[in-house]
Amino acid sequence: MFANWGSLAYRRRWVVLIATVVLAVAGGVWGLGVFDKLSQGGYDAPSSESARANQVAQDAFGRQGGDVVVVYDTVDPAQLGRISEHLSGLPQDAVLQVQPPLPSAEAGKSLVAITLRGSDSNTHVKQYEQIADRLAVDGVTQQVGGLVPTQKAINDMSASDMAKAEAVSLPIVLILLVIIFGGLVAASLPVAVGGLSIMGSLGVLHAVSLGTEVNSFAVNVASLLGLGMAIDYGLFMVGRFREELAAGRSTEDAVKRTVLSAGRTVAFSATLLVIALSGLLLFPHGFLKSLSYGGMSAVAIAALVSLTLLPALLGILGHRVDKLSVPWRRDKVPSEQGWRKLAGRVMKRPVLFALPIVGVLVALGAPFLGVQFGEVSEKVLPEGNAARVAAETVNRDFAGLASGGMKVVLTGDPAQADVQAFIAEVGDVPGVGEVRIGAEPNNGVWLLNAGLEHDQLSDESKQALKDVRALAPPGSGEVLVGGSTAMVSDSLDAIKDKLPWMVLLLVGATFVLMFLAFGSVLLPIKAVVVSALSLSATFGVLVWVFQDGHGASLLGVTPAPLESGIVVLMAAMVFGLSTDYEVFLLSRMVEARGRGASTEEAVTAGLAKTGRVITAAALLLIVVTGAFAFSQITMMRFVGVGMILALALDATVVRMLLVPAVLKLLGDAAWWAPGPLRRIQERLAIHEDAPPVEEERVPARV
Structure with a gap:
């Protein structure tokens, strides 16, 4: 031949x-x-429990968390009002939701999370490009980060x-x-x-x-x-x-x-x-x-x-x-x-x-x-990169809102008393910090946010994930655990x-x-x-x-x-x-x-x-x-x-x-x-x- x-x-x-x-x-x-047509997605296992948890939560409550995170160097109420008014003018075909500024008095900064309207990472990047030049507010210094700017x-x-x-x-x-x-x-x-x-x-x-x-x-x-x-x-x-x-x-x-x-x-x-x-x-x-x-x-x-x-x-x-x-x-x-x-x-x-x-x-x-x-x-980016600096600021000054922790999804419409008892059980798991309700229940689905006391990829956090997943669900539904630790x-x-x-x-x-x-x-x-x-x-x-x-x-x-x-x-x-x-x-x-x-x-x-x-x-x-x-x-x-x-x-x-x-x-x-x-x-x-x-x-x- x-x-x-x-x-x-x-x-x-x-x-x-x-x-x-x-x-x-x-x-x-x-x-x-x-x-x-290139994307930055595909790192998670699509049929895993963490992916299912994310999908169930999204179906019930919409997309959770911000695709774009902006940290403004102010906690002044008047300036925060100007920021909210300015961001309300972002194009609706690109932006699904803008959360009100969350101030941190200790850091002297405020955080705004913006959720984009698209359904895939490629669309998110294009929508971010539409609003990237419109996030600045006169007289206020800002840092722009989050998943999409990092991507x-x-x-x-x-x-x-x-x-x-x-x-x-x-x-x-x-x-x-x-x-x-x-x-x-x-x-x-x-x-x-x-x-x-x-x-x-x-x-x-x-x-x-x-x-x-x-x-x-x-x-x-x-x-x-x-x-x-x-x-x-x-x-x-x-x-x-x-x-x-x-x-x-x-x-x-x-x-x-x-x-x-x-x-x-x-x-x-x-x-x-x-x-x-x-x-x-x-x-x-x-x-x-x-x-x-x-x-x-x-x-x-x-x-x-x-x-x-x-x-x-x-x-x-x-x-x-x-x-x-x-x-x-x-x-x-x-x-x-x-x-x-x-x-x-x-x-x-x-x-x-x-x-x-x-x-x-x-x-x-x-x-x-x-x-x-x-x-x-963000650590794959070089030191000093704007998206990495913004992520480091969020992790340092808004630790409770950082991407770490577990997202616990409860299905089967459990009773509120059973959910409260389950929250106490999760809180007793070694390595788990504060546990709180992340959103009002919808269609029989509850969302809980559980913090972690150690680094999200540490052995202690991975063991905490296993222990939470081993807990008996409240009622007749099931427990699905997502979040960064679960995804990895x-x-x-x-x-x-x-x-x-x-x-x-x-x-x-x-x-x-x-x-x-x-x-x-x-x-x-x-x-x-x-x-x-x-x-x-x-x-x-x-x-x-x-x-x-x-x-x-x-x-x-x-x-x-x-x-x-x-x-x-x-x-x-x-x-x-x-x-x-x-x-x-x-x-x-x-x-x-x-x-x-x-x-x-x-x-x-x-x-x-x-x-x-x-x-x-x-x-x-x-x-x-x-x-x-x-x-x-x-x-x-x-x-x-x-x-x-x-x-x-x-x-x-x-x-x-x-x-x-x-x-x-x-x-x-x-x-x-x-x-x-x-x-x-x-x-x-x-x-x-x-x-x-x-x-x-x-x-x-x-």
């Missing part, structure tokens, strides 16, 4: 080139409309950071590619693939947004993975094409062989990464589903463009792919001697390399045992419920596909174990910095519990990328093994052929993701720093040292499979036999 496609892409190269560019650009232009700040900063990251990373990537390839023409090809991949993924996200909510963070993920994986795939395929040309083959034969070998590896690698990201669809959270849509579309399109545009361009360019070469690389073939020497040293003392590396990875992963999970709040706990429980299925999907898909590709039982098992070690080490360092605060000031982040959805996203991405580099490495080892090489010879040949490509790909992806590490949003910094750590560990220590050491220790058993499975693999194998290659057998020890 791949050989036939390589031949077709060469023969119809202009048709393939024009069709790919037109489709990608058209998709990108249309995809710009997605920015008007808008995150949305605006995410878009700005993405544009800055691409503006900074693309020129650096191009310069590095020129150095790696030794020429401007060859270096520009992966960048072109990356740009078209981002355009295409925007079109897919716009299509998805027509039917479901898409979180704004999905665009960042699509941009990061679209550019990063396109560069990886482009680097791998262009490098293989130049290798085939250097061996004296014609342009047509070089294109065919490139698609047959490197193209098949790209398709296989992208399939594994798409499956890893599809695991996010198992979770009920709209946020994780959005990230899955963005990631899967970016990786799939990067692979499709690499398998269509690149063969066509390479067929058009031929030997001109080396045009505009830098002087020090002209007519030179990159040396593999250094990689062969490294392979020889590692396999000479495999235990001496493997044990310390495993020990260090386990030690780095230890802090993850103490991980704590939280929610997306329910969201985390939903993730815990689905996480084993995601792990099973990742491990199962990796085992099946790698077995079908390479015909070995131990190679997929080894890949999963090694990737798990790399993943745990990455998360351990992230917990040590972002949660425990070691070096957090250097990154400009506020230490806080990790957002569980971002952790799951990182797990899928890092595992997928780890497997990606594993496939690149093993594909060349298996090629050598298929030509009769011993285990040591196959490992040496594989490392010699791909060591430079893998480290170069990791370096380029570090530049792409590293730009996100300077984002103003803590979540983006978490992803950026995490990707840098994962790539640096995986592409150097793990793939270049640990994997060759483990393969040496496994010996010929690394390629073994039971007879029945071997016969199944031979019937279903997803590989094609390449034409014979005139390649010198390399001694195992150099």
Whole structure:
């Protein structure tokens, strides 16, 4: 199949080139409309008890709490009257309710909560934009915060950071590619693939947004993975094409062989990464589903463009792919001697390399045992941001109105005396503060507000939540507990419920596909174990910095519990990328093994052929993701720093040292499979036999 496609892409190269560019650009232009449809929602589990509590309360009492909170620096009655009169003139098509100013004599400030009329976060942001410039009152200083202004700040900063990251990373990537390839023409090809991949993924996200909510963070993920994986795939395929040309083959034969070998590896690698990201669809959270849509579309399109545009361009360019070469690389073939020497040293003392590396990875992963999970709040914004400052003011000066606490909803029309007795029971629960009626009962539904004596995400508050939920309901109805603590706990429980299925999907898909590709039982098992070690080490360092605060000031982040959805996203991405580099490495080892090489010879040949490509790909992806590490949003910094750590560990220590050491220790058993499975693999194998290659057998020890 791949050989036939390589031949077709060469023969119809202009048709393939024009069709790919037109489709990608058209998709990108249309995809710009997605920015008007992005939201900041989807962090809660929609079928959880906290979500039901919120819905029942909203049906009975209308939307509770303010979407926009304004703190005015005055408690003067006359000025408060002017404020109320001024806010009464806000447009009714955007504002549902404006609560009267609530003064705090101790703080010398007054708080106004504004409820917007829309029913979803995207509409709320647009309605807030209508009133944002009309909240100021002459002679009074104000701070504007609340859920919607915080969402808008995150949305605006995410878009700005993405544009800055691409503006900074693309020129650096191009310069590095020129150095790696030794020429401007060859270096520009992966960048072109990356740009078209981002355009295409925007079109897919716009299509998805027509039917479901898409979180704004999905665009960042699509941009990061679209550019990063396109560069990886482009680097791998262009490098293989130049290798085939250097061996004296014609342009047509070089294109065919490139698609047959490197193209098949790209398709296989992208399939594994798409499956890893599809695991996010198992979770009920709209946020994780959005990230899955963005990631899967970016990786799939990067692979499709690499398998269509690149063969066509390479067929058009031929030997001109080396045009505009830098002087020090002209007519030179990159040396593999250094990689062969490294392979020889590692396999000479495999235990001496493997044990310390495993020990260090386990030690780095230890802090993850103490991980704590939280929610997306104003703390993801930089210090000094207006929305964050306003939230901090509310938490400090109007603690009783802050978002913490529990919202207890009682159904079944209980008697007032029973409700009063239940209020006393709730108040007796350890960790619960004042309990009061939040609204007049309506349609048999009561709403109680229960304060918390500890931080809303502390162990004491989580235990208080469990204890309140365990109380017998008054009357024949039920007790539904919502609020921030409940939402975070329910969201985390939903993730815990689905996480084993995601792990099973990742491990199962990796085992099946790698077995079908390479015909070995131990190679997929080894890949999963090694990737798990790399993943745990990455998360351990992230917990040590972002949660425990070691070096957090250097990154400009506020230490806080990790957002569980971002952790799951990182797990899928890092595992997928780890497997990606594993496939690149093993594909060349298996090629050598298929030509009769011993285990040591196959490992040496594989490392010699791909060591430079893998480290170069990791370096380029570090530049792409590293730009996100300077984002103003803590979540983006978490992803950026995490990707840098994962790539640096995986592409150097793990793939270049640990994997060759483990393969040496496994010996010929690394390629073994039971007879029945071997016969199944031979019937279903997803590989094609390449034409014979005139390649010198390399001694195992150099």
